[in-house]
Amino acid sequence: MKVWVDxxxxxxxxxxxxxxxxxxxxxxVDGHSTAVNxxxxxxxxxxxxxxxxxxxxxxxxxx
Amino acid sequence: MSIDDVSxxxxxxxxxxxxxxxxxxxxxxxxxxxxxxxxxxWTETYGGHWVAAGSxxxxxxxxxxxVSNDHDVSGTGTGYQxxxxxxxxxxxxxxxxxxxxxxxxxxNYRGVMNPYLSPAAIKRWVPFVDEITRAxxxxxxxxxxxxxxxxxANVVPAVLTLAMMGVELNKWKVYSEPTHASVYTPxxxxxxxxxxxxxxxxxxxxxxxxxxxxxxxxxxxxxALVHAEIDGKPAPxxxxxxxxxxxxxxxxxxxxxxxxHALEWLGEHPEERKRLTEERDTLLAPATEEFLRFFTPAPxxxxxFAADTEFEGTQFKxxxxxxxxxxxxxxxxxxxxxxxxxxxxxxxNRHFSFGLGVHRCAGSNVARTVFxxxxxxxxxxxxxxxxxxxxxxxxDTIGVIQGMxxxxxxxxxxxxxxxxxxETLANLQRICDEQELARPITERKDTAVIDWK
Numbered sequence: 334m335k336v337w338v339d340x341x342x343x344x345x346x347x348x349x350x351x352x353x354x355x356x357x358x359x360x361x362v363d364g365h366s367t368a369v370n371x372x373x374x375x376x377x378x379x380x381x382x383x384x385x386x387x388x389x390x391x392x393x394x395x396x
Numbered sequence: 397m398s399i400d401d402v403s404x405x406x407x408x409x410x411x412x413x414x415x416x417x418x419x420x421x422x423x424x425x426x427x428x429x430x431x432x433x434x435x436x437x438w439t440e441t442y443g444g445h446w447v448a449a450g451s452x453x454x455x456x457x458x459x460x461x462x463v464s465n466d467h468d469v470s471g472t473g474t475g476y477q478x479x480x481x482x483x484x485x486x487x488x489x490x491x492x493x494x495x496x497x498x499x500x501x502x503x504n505y506r507g508v509m510n511p512y513l514s515p516a517a518i519k520r521w522v523p524f525v526d527e528i529t530r531a532x533x534x535x536x537x538x539x540x541x542x543x544x545x546x547x548x549a550n551v552v553p554a555v556l557t558l559a560m561m562g563v564e565l566n567k568w569k570v571y572s573e574p575t576h577a578s579v580y581t582p583x584x585x586x587x588x589x590x591x592x593x594x595x596x597x598x599x600x601x602x603x604x605x606x607x608x609x610x611x612x613x614x615x616x617x618x619x620a621l622v623h624a625e626i627d628g629k630p631a632p633x634x635x636x637x638x639x640x641x642x643x644x645x646x647x648x649x650x651x652x653x654x655x656x657h658a659l660e661w662l663g664e665h666p667e668e669r670k671r672l673t674e675e676r677d678t679l680l681a682p683a684t685e686e687f688l689r690f691f692t693p694a695p696x697x698x699x700x701f702a703a704d705t706e707f708e709g710t711q712f713k714x715x716x717x718x719x720x721x722x723x724x725x726x727x728x729x730x731x732x733x734x735x736x737x738x739x740x741x742x743x744x745n746r747h748f749s750f751g752l753g754v755h756r757c758a759g760s761n762v763a764r765t766v767f768x769x770x771x772x773x774x775x776x777x778x779x780x781x782x783x784x785x786x787x788x789x790x791x792d793t794i795g796v797i798q799g800m801x802x803x804x805x806x807x808x809x810x811x812x813x814x815x816x817x818x819e820t821l822a823n824l825q826r827i828c829d830e831q832e833l834a835r836p837i838t839e840r841k842d843t844a845v846i847d848w849k
Contacts, residue, residue: 344752344754345756346760347761359514364514364515364761386746390752
């Protein structure tokens with residue numbers, strides 16, 4: 334599984350980091366999200382999927 | 397031939413008055429009806445405006461670049477009337493800060509405030525917040541009686557906000573009282589002028605803080621805005637005032653509302669209360685989002701179309717007003733299964749309660765942190781609390797904030813853990829000043845340390 338956050342769409346709702354704290358890191362200053370790693374480890378995939386579904390901006394892409 | 401030559405019929409008007417008591421009482425029925433018949437509706441109330449009730453409509457229009465937040469207070473610009481429908485009488489001469497700015501101005505000011513409000517910035521305040529909560533509860537813990545709104549949920553958000561601004565903590569009532577009263581007092585109430593006056597006095601106190609911070613440096617949001625450079629120049633004072641008013645108005649009553657509603661609901665569902673207490677490590681975060689979704693403290697915001705546009709066959713004309721209903725979108729069965737049920741571990745909870753798009757609530761991290769602190773302290777120290785339904789007072793109208801004035805409860809008395817509120821606030825003031833807690837995250841990374849000297 335691959336994951337990336339669309340920086341134009343992310344507005345810092347922070348739900349992704351709540352749901353998949355090992356997979357997303359939030360900017361110190363504005364709270365916007367970046368994927369820790371584009372390749373998602375097996376044991377993080379469920380959480381990353383849930384995070385993508387929970388993003389109010391639908392800014393998280395997975396494939 | 398221009399677009400003006402073509403007569404475009406609006407859909408049959410749907411009577412929609414958010415400020416009526418009927419709306420609060422019929423909210424779920426009205427929401428279901430609108431989702432079924434007119435998720436995008438035109439209503440003739442308040443001068444006529446569009447209402448986006450469906451999640452799809454809200455999702456697209458909240459992020460649409462020709463939808464404006466502008467409030468042209470001077471009347472010399474766009475003429476747009478900002479985010480309140482109808483315009484609030486107290487807001488007729490001051491813009492509501494970044495929430496009533498479009499780009500690029502919005503991001504210029506928001507950038508000044510971000511380092512004070514980010515998740516990392518707010519995390520530093522957690523021990524401070526827990527200490528205010530501890531003291532507020534200690535005031536009541538031995539009596540077995542509390543009003544969750546007056547004694548707790550009104551207190552903690554106000555004290556923290558003042559700390560973050562750099563205003564003396566012992567002034568919290570000067571800010572808290574008019575802020576709450578301003579929301580629950582209808583525009584046409586005889587109390588309105590008196591409350592507007594209290595609001596103006598609060599405004600004067602803010603202006604005093606703005607003047608003082610130039611002479612005597614104090615870290616915090618007041619200082620950040622006073623010393624900011626916007627397009628290479630200091631921000632106009634009226635905009636500094638507007639942004640500080642937004643931080644206060646946006647942060648007090650909303651957090652109070654969320655906390656009161658959640659405590660009321662948990663009191664009515666003791667098995668869920670117990671489950672949340674015992675499974676907090678996995679349940680507190682999703683439960684917080686679910687309470688946000690279901691109770692949507694800030695039920696929506698107004699917009700103005702800045703250009704003619706179209707969405708899914710509906711034509712909008714420049715200048716027309718729009719109400720984005722976060723609250724109704726939050727109950728859309730297309731996105732939320734069994735939307736009218738509170739499901740503490742709900743999955744896929746992409747709720748609209750902090751808005752959507754660039755204007756996402758900048759205080760969202762504050763709200764979550766303060767809410768969780770108050771909620772868990774109540775669950776831990778008053779686990780058997782019972783609310784008194786006869787004494788609970790919900791706002792008559794939920795047009796501005798879906799809130800509560802009173803939520804009295806009884807519980808098995810417990811033991812005080814420390815000094816009362818007044819003494820604690822004095823101590824927290826010392827801590828705030830010594831540790832410079834109100835500095836931005838870019839200048840200070842350490843978590844607050846609570847000690848007693």
